Amino acid sequence: MTTFNAHDIAKAAKTAFQEAQLISSSERVVALYEIRKSLEAHKAEIIRANEEDLREADVEVKAGKMSATLLKRLDLNRGDKWDSMLQGILDVAALPDPTGSVSYASALDDDLELYRVACPIGVLLVIFEARPEVVVNIASLAIKSGNAAILKGGKESNRTTILLAKAISAGLLKTAIPESYIQAIQTRAEVSSLLELDQYIDLVIPRGSNSLVKNIQNNTRIPVMGHADGLCSVFVDEHADVTKAVRVVLDSKIDYPAACNASETLILHESVVYTIWPTVAEALLQANVKLLCDSVSLDALKQLSPKPPNFENLVSPSTPSSYDTEHLDLILSVIVLPSIQSAIQFINSHSSHHTDSIVTESDVAASAFCRGVDSAGTYVNASTRFADGFRYGFGTEVGISTGRIHARGPVGLDGLVTYKYMMQSKAPSGHIVGEFGIGKKQYKHKPLTVATVPFLE
Amino acid sequence: MTTFNAHDIAKAAKTAFQEAQLISSSERVVALYEIRKSLEAHKAEIIRANEEDLREADVEVKAGKMSATLLKRLDLNRGDKWDSMLQGILDVAALPDPTGSVSYASALDDDLELYRVACPIGVLLVIFEARPEVVVNIASLAIKSGNAAILKGGKESNRTTILLAKAISAGLLKTAIPESYIQAIQTRAEVSSLLELDQYIDLVIPRGSNSLVKNIQNNTRIPVMGHADGLCSVFVDEHADVTKAVRVVLDSKIDYPAACNASETLILHESVVYTIWPTVAEALLQANVKLLCDSVSLDALKQLSPKPPNFENLVSPSTPSSYDTEHLDLILSVIVLPSIQSAIQFINSHSSHHTDSIVTESDVAASAFCRGVDSAGTYVNASTRFADGFRYGFGTEVGISTGRIHARGPVGLDGLVTYKYMMQSKAPSGHIVGEFGIGKKQYKHKPLTVATVPFLE
Known part of the structure; x- marks a missing residue:
């Protein structure tokens, strides 16, 4: 029935x-x-x-x-x-x-035009x-x-x-x-x-x-465009600016913690643990963010005198599962790593390939991060919260895809279309493949500049 | 193991x-x-x-x-x-x-640039x-x-x-x-x-x-880009030119019958059964093509005097399954339908959504066919055999996709890439979402014209 x-x-x-x-x-x-x-x-x-x-x-x-x-x-x-x-x-x-x-439009031959049309x-x-x-x-x-x-x-x-x-x-x-x-x-x-x-x-x-x-x-042959969870991170590079670090880390976490583009993990380059990290931590604790810290980042905070506000009730050690958890709350997992390479590897293993951001003043680091991190969004000195169809300028959003096929990242109306190829021969006797080949006609592949298909009503 | x-x-x-x-x-x-x-x-x-x-x-x-x-x-x-x-x-x-x-590139704000990059x-x-x-x-x-x-x-x-x-x-x-x-x-x-x-x-x-x-x-969660069979057809419209009909039908069938873009079905508008069809049939029979005909197209051939060459040994009645069969051989299923609308419906029900062609002199019919036929390729007065990555000008071909998601039709190198969004803030203190909103900064969404991402190495 x-x-x-x-x-x-x-x-x-x-x-x-x-x-x-x-x-x-x-x-x-x-x-x-x-x-x-x-x-x-x-x-x-x-x-x-x-x-x-x-x-x-x-x-x-x-x-x-x-x-x-x-x-x-x-x-x-x-x-x-x-x-x-x-x-x-x-x-x-x-x-x-x-x-x-x-x-895409191309004249394959005189009077034989090919169009790839959104549909x-x-x-x-x-x-x-x-x-x-x-x-x-x-x-x-x-x-x-x-x-x-x-x-x-x-x-x-x-x-x-x-x-x-x-x-x-x-x-x-x-x-x-x-x-x-x-x-x-x-x-x-x-x-x-x-x-x-x-x-x-x-x-x-x-x-x-x-x-x-x-x-x-698991239960269909039909293609699936998944709008799954978001496990986003911010990496504070060795060349980070402290003001940018505080602003980007804070906004990524507290602007709307329940959103999929909120950041769940903070990765610190080991060289910033005693320089930038205390300032960032203080701002997070003042904003009531619970910090799940690895031993290195925890030790750095313990050595501060006086202790940052809320230290006693908001800072605790992380567990391995902290870095695979989408908190969706005022909770942030923190880890210290020795290099940008290890940060990229860590993100590629633990993030949900949604959006990840680097805070850095180095173009070399920015380029490596944006190329190396295998996520739908890779940002430099900007909050992960920008990952959104409206903010991207699409006018609306079908959702955010963490898949790689068809549509990736914030999906606008463009994600709901595909294309088809239309071809028209205007030659007096039409066009056949048998006329082309060695010793016969050659394909011209002359690019055409058209916005729409001329022969469509 | x-x-x-x-x-x-x-x-x-x-x-x-x-x-x-x-x-x-x-x-x-x-x-x-x-x-x-x-x-x-x-x-x-x-x-x-x-x-x-x-x-x-x-x-x-x-x-x-x-x-x-x-x-x-x-x-x-x-x-x-x-x-x-x-x-x-x-x-x-x-x-x-x-x-x-x-x-796609857009400045979301002064010093905040978004790029959609092929990867x-x-x-x-x-x-x-x-x-x-x-x-x-x-x-x-x-x-x-x-x-x-x-x-x-x-x-x-x-x-x-x-x-x-x-x-x-x-x-x-x-x-x-x-x-x-x-x-x-x-x-x-x-x-x-x-x-x-x-x-x-x-x-x-x-x-x-x-x-x-x-x-x-059926056995994976991973997206599949299928390169399935091809059940292509040619529709000879009421406004068809006889020379084009003969050339396009013949080339689509005999140029390389084992290819997926060879035509398997010929659809005739009922008004051409006694005008164009006999000439097309004669050419097909001369080329040794076996014809599986519905009763109307078969009757038309039977009435010819003299019978076309090879009539006795190459023409036989079709069965319902003929129109769902990829012959991959010198065999063509033939059916007569009363209108272009019924031809479009027939193709959408029986074809494999690969490539279908109309032979017509009418722009109205061409437009209706190309819009209404839900296939990767819809052609006017051109052989279905043109459906090929090399002929389309892609230089190579990964295969031909009859799916609609990600890549459709002949797939060139473009079908093996996706995109990611990169974003860079060059503002003195980075960019955060909390600065935008009612009574605050507004998104500018100023289109940028760039071919590559400037900050990538």
């Missing part, structure tokens, strides 16, 4: 995607406006469903089975959340069209946490980029999700885009069935814990 | 990759020249090992357990195969460096057929693009493969690149163990049958 449903849903999504390929991209913007209107028209019933989700969640919280934080996230009527959800649709509508642009991927399966506004956000990104999407939110928000998805489909009904372009599913069993349907689904985007991502990767 | 070996091999590959990140890309070109020299120096023993592989294969052929074609492919001393294998190394060495170029992916696991020269070809591509590689060829060429890999490592020993940068493995059990090691291996590239690709996709 479930399998049957999943198959129907996936097939409907693929059909909707294929039909929509002939619709102009301006209609996708119209659709976003219609969806916004439809959500506004159905606001009362969506909020009522949300209140039901909240009531049920409240019982769970009182029984100690759910955190109060999760409850807050469920609330769609809290503060300006509803309005900013609707504004988000307009923001996405206003972004440049990620499809249709030509990234949607197909059907996305997006699995995310219990934050109902994400349904609207992901639907907007999918529509703007020309992809159909099947959405699965956290089960705690199921009632809200169903009505949001219905309002989205009602909006699509007023456009040329098929209403099954965006569909929502409710159960994990449906997800499992969908993961088998690689003939219909082209990309799975799980947003959530590392274990969720790994579990999905 | 096998698991232990696999782990050591994979870890050595990752370490070699990471160490090589600090080596300049010009050294990779030096390495290719050294490998060529080393292969030349070890030619006698490699050829002896190849002769042993051939002797053993010959026994299998005589026992009817192996095809003579496979035997021929094993022979490294046949014709100019050895010399063109060595020339291939120089060709790859001469290609532009696919790494180091900047595809290698990491460790590749490449599994391919029993053609020993592929070892050298793949090794060249991996080294040129800065990736470490673990290679597994067909077991029939094991002796040759081992010595080729040894000669490659001997060449690397004369350079700064670690010798474990390129490693060869021999058994399927080793492949199975390696597929579990996603902490070391970043991309699997299986070259071979659809079942090989699917089997690997």
Whole structure:
């Protein structure tokens, strides 16, 4: 029964995607406006469903089975959340069209032109946490980029999700885009069935814990764009400036400790242990950051007189597992290493390949660090917290990918497109391969400068 | 035991990759020249090992357990195969460096610059057929693009493969690149163990049958870039020119029927069944192509008087499975459909999303076909046989991807790279996120025009 449903849903999504390929991209913007209107028209019933989700969640919280934080996230009527959800649709509508642009064009011969054109991927399966506004956000990104999407939110928000998805489909009904372009599913069993349907689904985007991502990767042939955890670090080089060190280490840790781009580990070059480290440590302790120190960095602090503020209650020895832990809190693991080479090796072994920063005045060290550290972001004298689609200038963010394939780092709308090659012969009798070769015609490969494919309507 | 070996091999590959990140890309070109020299120096023993592989294969052929074609492919001393294998190394060495170029650059603030830089992916696991020269070809591509590689060829060429890999490592020993940068493995059990090691291996590239690709996709978390089968088609539109139709259909089928970009299916708009189809059919039959026809296309041929040449022995009715079969031979499935819309739907359901071509004089039809057909290549009045990395102007080809993620269609060196973001603050006290926000600094996102990252050595 479930399998049957999943198959129907996936097939409907693929059909909707294929039909929509002939619709102009301006209609996708119209659709976003219609969806916004439809959500506004159905606001009362969506909020009522949300209140039901909240009531049920409240019982769970009182029984100690759910955190109060999760409850807050469920609330769609809290503060300006509803309005900013609707504004988000307009923001996405206003972004440049990620499809249709030509990234490579070449005349293989007179009157034979090849174009590599950005186009949607197909059907996305997006699995995310219990934050109902994400349904609207992901639907907007999918529509703007020309992809159909099947959405699965956290089960705690199921009632809200169903009505949001219905309002989205009602909006699509007023456009040329098929209403099954965006569909929502409710159960994990449906997800499992969908993961088998690689003939219909082209990309799975799980947003959530590392274990969720790994579990999905283990159970599907479909490519997975993982948005996993972040274990970022800052390395204070022997050539570091103390002011920069304090500012970058502090901001990376305390600006928003629960974010994946917050720093979890501080690596000190051994030559700064008695020079820069005490100042950095004092600033961290004043900001109430708990320090898990290796013996060398701990000894250096112990020798200080007077001891830094909060030393007794905030400084303790690290354990080997400290350096593989994403604290997501005001906690920082500290280690001293003898060289930049060992720092690079340490980061490559322990970090999650998200974002790592070096504090240094040396161009040689900056270059070695940025080349040697195998992470999506490698920074010089800048906080790891800059790793974010909005800060990078993408206008929005699908997530941050710690994988290397297709998209890496903060992923904007560009991460939701692929390309196809279009070729047109304008020769009087078309073009065939048999005319080329030794003693015959040769390929010309003359670069063409075009922004879009001339023969497309 | 096998698991232990696999782990050591994979870890050595990752370490070699990471160490090589600090080596300049010009050294990779030096390495290719050294490998060529080393292969030349070890030619006698490699050829002896190849002769042993051939002797053993010959026994299998005589026992009817192996095809003579496979035997021929094993022979490294046949014709100019050895010399063109060595020339291939120089060709790859001469290609532009696919790494180091900047595809996006922006000043997020005064003195805060962000760069998206092409860089290698990491460790590749490449599994391919029993053609020993592929070892050298793949090794060249991996080294040129800065990736470490673990290679597994067909077991029939094991002796040759081992010595080729040894000669490659001997060449690397004369350079700064670690010798474990390129490693060869021999058994399927080793492949199975390696597929579990996603902490070391970043991309699997299986070259071979659809079942090989699917089997690997089912058994690993590591991303797979599949080079699967090709089920290409040509659609003769109602607005087709007869000369173009004959030339494009014929070339797509007969230029090299065993290639993945050869056409397997001919789709006819119903309005050309009694106009263009008889001429196309006659040309196909004259070229000895077997036609598997649906009832409408078959009836049209039956009504011809006189019958086309070879009609009796080459024309037969199709079955439903004809349209899902990659013939790889002088066989063509033929179907008549009532519209371009139904042709697009048919292709999207039956083709392998490789390359499909329309023959038409109509720009409207060309545009609809190229947008609506969800394949890596969509052509107008050109043979499907153009789908090839060399013909596209990439200089070489890793393979042809029918997937949509990361690389699609013919994959050149560009398909073996990813990108990372580098960021540098040149501000007197570095850059922190806490300085930006409402009532504080705003992001400037000023586009920068640079080809490479200025601060890299």
